[in-house]
Amino acid sequence: MTVLPADLVAALPRLAARRPLLIACDYDGVLARLRDDPSAAVPEPGVAEVLARLATRDGVTVALVSGRGVDDLRRTSGLTGPYRWVGSHGAEFDGPIGPEAARRRDALAARLAPLVDGTPAARLEVKPASVAVHVRQVTDRTAAAALLARAREQADPELTLKPGKDVLELAVTDADKGSALCRLRDDLGAACVLYLGDDLTDEDAFAVLRPHDLGVKVGPGDTRATARVADPTAAISLLVALDEALTSTRG
Numbered sequence: 001m002t003v004l005p006a007d008l009v010a011a012l013p014r015l016a017a018r019r020p021l022l023i024a025c026d027y028d029g030v031l032a033r034l035r036d037d038p039s040a041a042v043p044e045p046g047v048a049e050v051l052a053r054l055a056t057r058d059g060v061t062v063a064l065v066s067g068r069g070v071d072d073l074r075r076t077s078g079l080t081g082p083y084r085w086v087g088s089h090g091a092e093f094d095g096p097i098g099p100e101a102a103r104r105r106d107a108l109a110a111r112l113a114p115l116v117d118g119t120p121a122a123r124l125e126v127k128p129a130s131v132a133v134h135v136r137q138v139t140d141r142t143a144a145a146a147l148l149a150r151a152r153e154q155a156d157p158e159l160t161l162k163p164g165k166d167v168l169e170l171a172v173t174d175a176d177k178g179s180a181l182c183r184l185r186d187d188l189g190a191a192c193v194l195y196l197g198d199d200l201t202d203e204d205a206f207a208v209l210r211p212h213d214l215g216v217k218v219g220p221g222d223t224r225a226t227a228r229v230a231d232p233t234a235a236i237s238l239l240v241a242l243d244e245a246l247t248s249t250r251g
Contacts, residue, residue, distance in 0.1 A: 002237040008227050009241060016245040018212065019030030022184055023242070025204070026177075027066040027073060029198030030218045030235050034165065036137050038068075038125070043077055044232045050239045053084050057246045061188050065090070065177050067162070067169065067201055069128040089162060089201055090180030091129035091173040104158075104172045105131060111154055112170075119147045129173050136166035164199045170251035178204030183207055194242070196235055197225075 009178045015021060025031055031051075032041040055062045057067040063084035066073050070087035074080075086093055097105075109131045111125065117126040121137040122144070135144035148168045155161055155170055162176075177197070185193055191212075195205050197220040206215040206224040215225035218235045229235055 002230070002234040003228065004234065004237055004241060005227070006186040008216070008229070008238065011227070011247065012242050012245040014212075015192055015194055015214055015242065016249040020188050020190045020192075021246075022058045022063060022188055022193045023060065023239075024065050024181060024193065024195045025235075026186065026197040026199065026202050026218075027068065027077060029165075030196050030232060032063075032077070033232055034136075039076055041076055043079065044236055046236050046240070050236060050243055051079065051083070052081050052245070053243050054239065060246065061184075061190070063184055065180055065184075065195075065197075065205065067127070067130075067132075067164070067199075074125075083178055084184060086177075086180045086184070088127055088129035088173075088175065089169075089171065089177055090175035090183075091171065093175070093180060093183060097129045097173065101129060101172045106171060108154070108159070108172065112151060115147060115150050115154070119143050120210065121224055122147055127169075129175070130162070130169050130171035132167050134167045134170040136233055147213075162201050164201060169201075176204040177201055178208040178209040181205045182208055195225075196238070226234070 021247055028034055028041050031047045035041045051062055054060055064091050065086045067089050068087055070085045070092045073087055091097055109126045116122045123134040125132040138144040151168050160171040160174050162171055193213040196216045203224055209215045217223040217225035217228045231239055
């Protein structure tokens, strides 16, 4: 088990005492290690068990908030339980996107496909509410940067750009993880929120946290989060420690 920073461990009883408590996590890079093949991003050992325990605690809701579509997230993670599932950076919240947004997504994918096909090892991913250009496996980093720049040029003013780690996502809605987190808080009447994220798109969620909430950045990089852990293994250790704190406060 990873040793967590002392100040982070000290904050957990305070979180556990405030309920309803919302525990919201990004998936890739937090509950699963980043993979060149996104379909291979299975949960880290212990994830299913600790999430299941947390979700049974009185006054606790567990949410998975991902850039993946909900169907993809369920299939890839294999997780089942009484969780709130938020996909496509919040665009999939109360159901699938509408037909007009889907039409715009498909047109964008058709426009980007020739660009991506011209760069070896680049990959185009069509999500429910966006199209993503992946360059993680492109060995020519100059070509990778050039492809992402060309993809940006294809973005009309109605698209929302969501840059990430070796990826540029072009969304046909203006949803983001911050607005999704606010909706979850309001739906649940949450008194406190813990949010774990690793990527640039998670900064929107960190930005809407309140003083008594806790945002935890997983991995390196500038962040609005007030705490940090090194990697998914440490993130799981944090969730385990929070479960123990919940047990000691109200069972």
